[in-house]
Amino acid sequence: MRLMTLRRILCGLALLLPLHATAATLKIATAAPDGTSWMEAFRKGADEIKQRTAGRVEFRFYPGGVMGNDKSVLRKIRIGQLHGGAITGGGLAEIYPDAQIYSLPFIFNSLAEVDYVRTRMDPLLMQGLETQGFVGFGISEGGFAYLMSNQPVEKLDDLKPLKVWVPEGDVISHTAFQSVGIHPVSLPLTDVLTGLQTGLIDTVAASAVGAIALQWHTRVKHLTDTPLIYIYGTLVVSAKAFNQLQPPDQAVVREVFGKVLAQLNLQSRKDEVRAREVLLQQGIGFVPLKQGDGWHDVVDETTRRLTEKQVFSAEMLGVLQKHLGDSRAGAAGR
Amino acid sequence: MVMLLAGCAGMVTQRMGATLSSAILNQDDPETVRAGAPAYLLLIDGLIADDPQDKNMLLAGARLYGAYAAVFVDDRERALRMAKKARDYARRGLCADYPQVCKVESAPYDQFVPSLHEVQVEGLDALYVYGSAWAGRIQADSSDWAAIADLPKVEAVMRRVVAMDPEYDNGRAQLYLAVLNTLVPPSVGGRPEVGRGFFEKAIAVSQGKDLMAKVEFARRYARMVFDRELHDRLLHEVVTTETRVPGLVLSNVLAKQEARKLLATSAEYFME
Numbered sequence: 001m002r003l004m005t006l007r008r009i010l011c012g013l014a015l016l017l018p019l020h021a022t023a024a025t026l027k028i029a030t031a032a033p034d035g036t037s038w039m040e041a042f043r044k045g046a047d048e049i050k051q052r053t054a055g056r057v058e059f060r061f062y063p064g065g066v067m068g069n070d071k072s073v074l075r076k077i078r079i080g081q082l083h084g085g086a087i088t089g090g091g092l093a094e095i096y097p098d099a100q101i102y103s104l105p106f107i108f109n110s111l112a113e114v115d116y117v118r119t120r121m122d123p124l125l126m127q128g129l130e131t132q133g134f135v136g137f138g139i140s141e142g143g144f145a146y147l148m149s150n151q152p153v154e155k156l157d158d159l160k161p162l163k164v165w166v167p168e169g170d171v172i173s174h175t176a177f178q179s180v181g182i183h184p185v186s187l188p189l190t191d192v193l194t195g196l197q198t199g200l201i202d203t204v205a206a207s208a209v210g211a212i213a214l215q216w217h218t219r220v221k222h223l224t225d226t227p228l229i230y231i232y233g234t235l236v237v238s239a240k241a242f243n244q245l246q247p248p249d250q251a252v253v254r255e256v257f258g259k260v261l262a263q264l265n266l267q268s269r270k271d272e273v274r275a276r277e278v279l280l281q282q283g284i285g286f287v288p289l290k291q292g293d294g295w296h297d298v299v300d301e302t303t304r305r306l307t308e309k310q311v312f313s314a315e316m317l318g319v320l321q322k323h324l325g326d327s328r329a330g331a332a333g334r
Numbered sequence: 335m336v337m338l339l340a341g342c343a344g345m346v347t348q349r350m351g352a353t354l355s356s357a358i359l360n361q362d363d364p365e366t367v368r369a370g371a372p373a374y375l376l377l378i379d380g381l382i383a384d385d386p387q388d389k390n391m392l393l394a395g396a397r398l399y400g401a402y403a404a405v406f407v408d409d410r411e412r413a414l415r416m417a418k419k420a421r422d423y424a425r426r427g428l429c430a431d432y433p434q435v436c437k438v439e440s441a442p443y444d445q446f447v448p449s450l451h452e453v454q455v456e457g458l459d460a461l462y463v464y465g466s467a468w469a470g471r472i473q474a475d476s477s478d479w480a481a482i483a484d485l486p487k488v489e490a491v492m493r494r495v496v497a498m499d500p501e502y503d504n505g506r507a508q509l510y511l512a513v514l515n516t517l518v519p520p521s522v523g524g525r526p527e528v529g530r531g532f533f534e535k536a537i538a539v540s541q542g543k544d545l546m547a548k549v550e551f552a553r554r555y556a557r558m559v560f561d562r563e564l565h566d567r568l569l570h571e572v573v574t575t576e577t578r579v580p581g582l583v584l585s586n587v588l589a590k591q592e593a594r595k596l597l598a599t600s601a602e603y604f605m606e
Contacts, residue, residue, distance in 0.1 A: 031521035034557065037477070060605065065521020066560040189523040212479055214523045218443035218486045275479045282483055283442035 024244055025058045026237060029067035029076070030086035037267055038086070039063050042235075045260040052256070053249045070094070077238050084237035088142075090170060092234065096132045098316040099125050102230045104306070105176040106299045107320070111269070114141070114230060116327035117320060124319070134236040137257035140264040142231035143207035143272035148220040150202045152287045156180055156294035165192055165201040171311060173205070173229070179302045180295060192216065207231055208275035209268075217282055226289040235261060354378065355394055358401075360583045364591075367584060368406045374398060382423065392427035393463045396420045400463075400470040405588060410474070417467070417474035424467035428453075428460040435464075439487070446487050450494040458498055462507060465491035469510060489514045504582065505539030508532050509547050516554040526558050543579045545572045545589035553596055562604040569593040569600075 032038035039061065046059035067073050067082060070091025076082040092099035101121075108114050122139050129136040153159050159182060166173040166184040177184045185201050195201040196219035204216055205228050211217045235257055242250060280286065289295065307314050354374050361367050378395040382388065403416035429436035435449045453461045468488045472481040492514070495507040512532035518524025533551040540547060548568040556565035572593035577586055 031519070033517070033519050033522070033524075062560075064519035064558050064560075066519075066558075069521060190520050190525055192523065209479070212483045213518065215486045217483060221442075271479065275483075278479045278483045281440070281480065 023056050023058055024241075025060055026083040026241060027060045027062065027081075028084045028086070028235070028237070029062040029065075029073045029082050030235075031065040031069075031088075032063055032086060034063040038264060041260050041264055041267075042086075045256045049253055049256050052252050057245055057249050057253060083241040084235065086233055086235050088233045089231065090172070092129070092236070093311070095134050095236070096125075096128045097310070098128055098312045100172070101125070101312050101316050101320055102232060103172055104317075104320075105172065105229055105302055106227070106295070107303075107324070108144070108227055108230050110227070111144075112331070113324060113327050116330075117323045120323050121319065124316075129234075129236060130239065133239045135239050135242045135254075136234045136236045137254060138261035138265075139232050139234050140261045141268050142233060143209055143268060143275075144227035145205040145207055145210075145229045145231055146226070147224040147228055148204050148206060148211060148216065148222065148284070149224070150219075150221050152222045152285065153203070153224045154287055154290045155292075156298075159203070162203040163199075163201045164203040165195060165205075171309070172306060175305050175309070175311075176302045179305055180298050189214075193219070196220070205229065207272060208279050209271050212275050212278060217279055217284060220284065222285045222287050223279060224289060225286045352390075352394070355397055356581065358398065358584065359581050362578075362583050362587055364406075364584065364587055371398065371402050371406065375402065386426075387430060389427050389430050389460070392423045392430075393460060396424035396427060396463050396467045399423065400467045403474060404470050414471075414474040417471045420467040421471040424460075424464045428457065428464040431457055431460065443486055443490075447490045450490060453494065455498055458495065458502065461491060462495045462502060465495060465507075466510065469514075485514060485517075500535070501539045504544045504579075505536040505547065506544070508536035508539060509544070509550060512536055512547075513550055513554055516558060519558050526555055530555050540579075540582075542571070542575070543577050543586075544582055545575060545577065545586045545593070548572050549589045549592045549596070553592070557603060560604065562600065565604070566597065566600055569597045573597070 028042070030038065030042070032042075042059075042061055046061070050058050062082070067076060067085070070085070070087050071094065073082060073085040073087065074091070074094055077085065089100045089103045102108075102114075102118075108117070118139065126136045126138070147153055147159070149159075149162055151158065151162060153162070159180070162182075164177060164182055164184040166177060166186050168186050168188045170186075174184060174186070185195070187195050187201065192201070192204060193215055196204065196216060202220075204211075204220065206214070206216060208223075210231075211220070237253075242253070245253065303317065306312065307317060354377075358367055358371060358374065375395075375398060378391060378398060381391045382395055385391065397420075399416050400420035403413045403420065407413040407416060425436055425439075432449075432453050434452055435446075438446045438449045450461070465488055468484065468491065472478075472485060472488065475481060489511065492507050492510045495502055496511065500508070509532070512529045512535075515529030515532060516524070516526045518526075520526065530551075533547060533555060536544065536547040537551070542548070549572055552565045552568040556562070556568065572589055579586070
């Protein structure tokens with residue numbers, strides 16, 4: 001009888017053990033191609049985690065967008081086929097609309113403002129993601145997107161005759177252009193270069209790095225030197241998968257990938273500075289927006305429309321605007 | 335008399351450049367090349383120093399430095415230094431006859447591309463070496479944005495080569511175009527299907543004898559689109575094909591080595 005009980009206990013333990021003692025493999029999708037600094041950093045982070053958790057936590061990456069776009073990656077996470085992904089600011093909106101708050105057109109004037117706001121708001125956005133069932137490990141930037149065109153764009157009116165591209169399904173950009181009376185051409189990312197070659201479009205918005213990587217710099221002549229939209233992304237893992245890990249292992253994952261994203265953030269900024277210099281060397285003319293360009297006046301209108309469409313909450317917008325105000329007051333005071 | 339002598343010297347160096355190259359390209363033991371090629375490189379440096387205008391030597395130097403840096407040098411800084419030297423030799427080799435190309439090399443893309451049309455069939459070898467050395471230079475330091483921004487120009491050079499001779503160098507110009515078109519996955523705006531078309535042409539041109547074309551097809555395209563069946567099929571073909579094609583001996587030995595490595599990691603890479 002005693003033996004039976006013991007055996008039962010042992011069996012019970014054996015049933016319980018797998019949850020904690022066997023290795024968990026987290027499957028992560030990313031759009032970043034294999035061999036890029038992003039993938040190298042992710043893989044290095046994964047190696048460190050594997051080592052520090054004595055093999056209890058491993059990662060498997062699906063690079064180069066083989067698991068589809070942000071939307072389908074999130075769907076696969078929901079059905080448990082994947083556990084996480086590197087998702088862009090816009091893609092995060094599907095989990096938690098306020099996560100795309102930094103993508104508001106014309107909201108930031110400089111990277112100094114970005115840094116001021118992000119120090120104060122990144123933790124808030126990570127918390128928001130967590131309430132929606134996703135653990136985020138920090139934000140990494142992809143630079144500012146700038147308007148790039150064949151004709152110089154110094155004011156809003158210059159833009160009106162142009163054929164402006166917006167990414168398929170990008171509500172923010174679409175609304176931003178529409179609120180200034182421009183009807184943009186919506187195309188998937190893969191068709192942009194061809195669109196520029198054939199003249200279907202003649203104006204795009206991209207970071208300097210993006211323009212070079214996708215060769216758009218060969219088809220535009222001018223860059224309007226005012227930050228249009230802040231681009232960023234993060235690495236998220238579903239809380240359901242994350243909570244299966246032992247708490248000390250969770251702490252290791254948070255620490256290591258937090259570090260990885262912070263490093264990528266720094267690297268992206270360096271890359272962007274360099275890429276801007278390269279665009280100049282390649283003969284792209286940098287055009288400043290003129291005073292009274294007519295565009296900044298309608299920013300409030302765009303923001304109002306987007307809030308109305310519930311693209312993000314008025315509350316989070318208030319938090320952002322307060323920090324921005326503080327940042328500008330601080331800058332003015334210095 | 336002077337003219338005649340100069341002509342003879344030119345023929346000698348042309349043959350010498352070709353002999354040096356073919357001795358290496360037809361070597362079936364990569365380690366011999368790894369150990370022995372530096373002596374050739376020094377020799378070529380010396381010959382070029384003697385006659386800095388010698389086009390044949392410049393192109394041979396560009397070929398050897400470029401290939402050696404890409405295949406045998408693991409140290410990144412050394413590889414970059416050698417790739418830069420290859421590019422310098424290649425530029426000098428091409429621009430002796432076509433100075434206008436080098437003049438607009440740093441100009442915007444749409445000013446550079448028309449200059450390539452001035453290069454005719456006589457300049458095909460030089461143009462190809464110029465393009466491949468440039469690609470090698472970019473590959474040696476792909477974190478350099480200035481270099482990456484030049485990739486469309488390299489592609490334009492290779493397109494010009496292919497326009498003049500679609501079968502050039504066993505289809506290697508097609509292979510360059512294939513690789514250049516599989517650098518960016520569709521998720522971030524790339525069109526690897528364009529690359530696939532070039533891979534298939536490269537394989538067709540060499541009638542499947544250039545095994546490196548299949549290895550790159552597997553490594554670049556099949557892995558990017560997550561097509562394990564294609565990946566493993568191509569690599570099994572590489573591993574089991576017995577070839578001894580003049581000019582491709584060394585390359586095919588290396589291709590087989592690469593194919594075995596890629597096959598060994600196939601299960602891990604593609605595991606669902």
